[in-house]
Amino acid sequence: MTASSNGSDPENLRRRILDTARHLLVQEGYQNLSMRRIADAIGYSATSIYLYFDSKDALLHTLIHEGMMRLHDRLEAAAAQHPDRPEARLQALCRAFVQFGLHNPEYYEIMFQLRPERMERYPPDKYRQARKNLDAFAAALKAGAAEGAFVVTDPRVAASTVWASLHGTVSLLLADRVDARIAPDTFIDTAIRQVMQGFRHTPAPSAP
Amino acid sequence: MTASSNGSDPENLRRRILDTARHLLVQEGYQNLSMRRIADAIGYSATSIYLYFDSKDALLHTLIHEGMMRLHDRLEAAAAQHPDRPEARLQALCRAFVQFGLHNPEYYEIMFQLRPERMERYPPDKYRQARKNLDAFAAALKAGAAEGAFVVTDPRVAASTVWASLHGTVSLLLADRVDARIAPDTFIDTAIRQVMQGFRHTPAPSAP
Amino acid sequence: MTASSNGSDPENLRRRILDTARHLLVQEGYQNLSMRRIADAIGYSATSIYLYFDSKDALLHTLIHEGMMRLHDRLEAAAAQHPDRPEARLQALCRAFVQFGLHNPEYYEIMFQLRPERMERYPPDKYRQARKNLDAFAAALKAGAAEGAFVVTDPRVAASTVWASLHGTVSLLLADRVDARIAPDTFIDTAIRQVMQGFRHTPAPSAP
Amino acid sequence: MTASSNGSDPENLRRRILDTARHLLVQEGYQNLSMRRIADAIGYSATSIYLYFDSKDALLHTLIHEGMMRLHDRLEAAAAQHPDRPEARLQALCRAFVQFGLHNPEYYEIMFQLRPERMERYPPDKYRQARKNLDAFAAALKAGAAEGAFVVTDPRVAASTVWASLHGTVSLLLADRVDARIAPDTFIDTAIRQVMQGFRHTPAPSAP
DNA sequence: CATGAATGAGAGTTCATTCAT
DNA sequence: GATGAATGAACTCTCATTCAT
Known part of the structure; x- marks a missing residue:
């Protein structure tokens, strides 16, 4: 037995x-x-x-931590697919992030939609580690800028705004707030394309 | 008296x-x-x-409705500033949306961050009206595409992704989730610039 | 109706x-x-x-306060019986205190046997008023000393030790800790007589 | 090893x-x-x-028993210091009791301040033994009365009231209920002096 | 128009204790 | 000799809501 x-x-x-x-x-x-x-x-x-x-907080913090680790894995795997092509890498990261959110709505909810008050009690060391998930984005942006593919002033800031766009995309989908007439895949593809485009070179706005 | x-x-x-x-x-x-x-x-x-x-729900729904109307006003006012220049109009709309969120966190919270379960009970007619706030974005994008400033396949979809980006930006700021070392204004400006850039023409990516 | x-x-x-x-x-x-x-x-x-x-504390504090007031009344009434004879007055006070304790065991318990932690939360102003109950004893002792009936160095200290003796007497009776073979009245009378005697003049201890 | x-x-x-x-x-x-x-x-x-x-009660009862034994030792030691002088012996007993209480608040709390309901479950044989601690006081009082130093009707009763006074003294000190402006040593000394005085001869109160 | 009185359901948490191993 | 697993009962307190007045 x-x-x-x-x-x-x-x-x-x-x-x-x-x-x-x-x-x-x-x-x-x-x-x-x-x-x-x-x-x-x-x-x-x-x-x-x-x-x-020990407490409800401890339980939730464990879940958050698990989610952070899992997301970290997904992002690392995505980044590893295109070690030499920053642009493709950034796109893979974006896609991985969105997929993670849609496939793990529970994790996503507590990781990113927890109200600040609960988050304040989240252990600082774990919190710092969570921040590292942004580094993958920043690195890809920096590398892309180095080879002239992107226009990026501050990679850390750019990574944050990329994250913001992706977060908005996932949030609205999870909350079922996107116009029902728009297919989710279309929405996602468009959102990611828009993000990618957001750092590309542009010809001077055509003068009239 | x-x-x-x-x-x-x-x-x-x-x-x-x-x-x-x-x-x-x-x-x-x-x-x-x-x-x-x-x-x-x-x-x-x-x-x-x-x-x-009638209930707590009814109260919240009223607040949501008020918020939607108020946002509607802000967006209309912003759009009216640049009736003839779609690009400037879109930018004004973006800025107005972000400002609304940051200046009215109470409204924003219940309007866009309420859990789906609560939202399900939101009266459908009011909900439909709320959707109209997206129309201003769609119109600007369509107009911009018409005059060749933007590359936009489906204005409705594009409006949704713009909204997603802005929503992510506001959400992270309100939840105090943005890296403290990044000034909010920098964050906002970068986010909006990224959104605007997301629909501009680009030279074809240099083929290998 | x-x-x-x-x-x-x-x-x-x-x-x-x-x-x-x-x-x-x-x-x-x-x-x-x-x-x-x-x-x-x-x-x-x-x-x-x-x-x-508002809370359990508030309820208990109300009871404590009520008890303090009631005790205060009893002591005042007792003191008023012998305005001019400090010795009789002190004795009446002692008796009133003990009677109060035995007749109001509930009040007595929360008033004087509540653990310090709970007591800490008792509103200071009410606490101060509670202390005043000691003043009646101190006054009687002082008056008695003035007319030569008592030997009292510091009335405040003496009042406290009187209180201690009475408190011990009441406590043991309420807790049923007194030898069952001793009649309660005998116990009380002896205790009070002992307290009274504690401040009287004494001839120098008889030398052998 | x-x-x-x-x-x-x-x-x-x-x-x-x-x-x-x-x-x-x-x-x-x-x-x-x-x-x-x-x-x-x-x-x-x-x-x-x-x-x-066997249970929490059993554990507490063991502690109570230990405390009783320990107190018994202290009192015996104190009594042994003055085998021939009842008055000094009584005073030593009083002091030993108070010191025990202040130095062993844990024991004191469960020994003497446990609510009656808990006490009811205390094994009767141990309880009887606990009573013996009073005997030392009674013996000293009896001896003192025999040699004319004390006025004591019933030593058992007198021992109980002495105990009551001491118990009140210790209780108030442990519960931090004594006026903070009174030094603990002053309080203790006064209390004990009052107790000792409580059994001494007194000239008949001057008749009017 | 406004309220005081009242409640059932539920929240997070702690407790002494049991039982099989 | 010692434990890990588990529990029912209890705790204080908050909530949205109802009803008679």
């Missing part, structure tokens, strides 16, 4: 709590995510959750 | 409820906005609010 | 909450006094208590 | 549980003393405590 035969080997429940929290997050929304609901969903008492997490 | 001299004419209280709700929204955040708190803030009983609004 | 016909006129419930809290306090002990239990005892929902008291 | 060298010989953990409970008692207060906290403080699981104590 193995430990897993009763479905309750140690790390398993912790994992189930996290997963259930994620699912509830996307199903019921952050506002309706409560310890009791999580407990009910996994068929355990609310008390049990506290065996694995 | 008029009815309004003692501050209790009919419409007055309704107005105060709405205004107080807005202020609480920005001060305490959406999560902490409760009927009781609104009532306490205006010095009336919680019950009184129900004389003017 | 009068307001009280359904047993729920306004101030009535507040009064019942306080009284019920007092009774539970002596029946179940401070540790087991909960908002729910109070609510259950009066047949109302727990929420209702919060209509009359 | 002995069994105790790794800090885990049988009786050791039991001892550590008791000691830790005592320390937590004085640091955090009785209300905040929980099995979990004790376990955490010693680095063992909460379950382990139940290997040595």
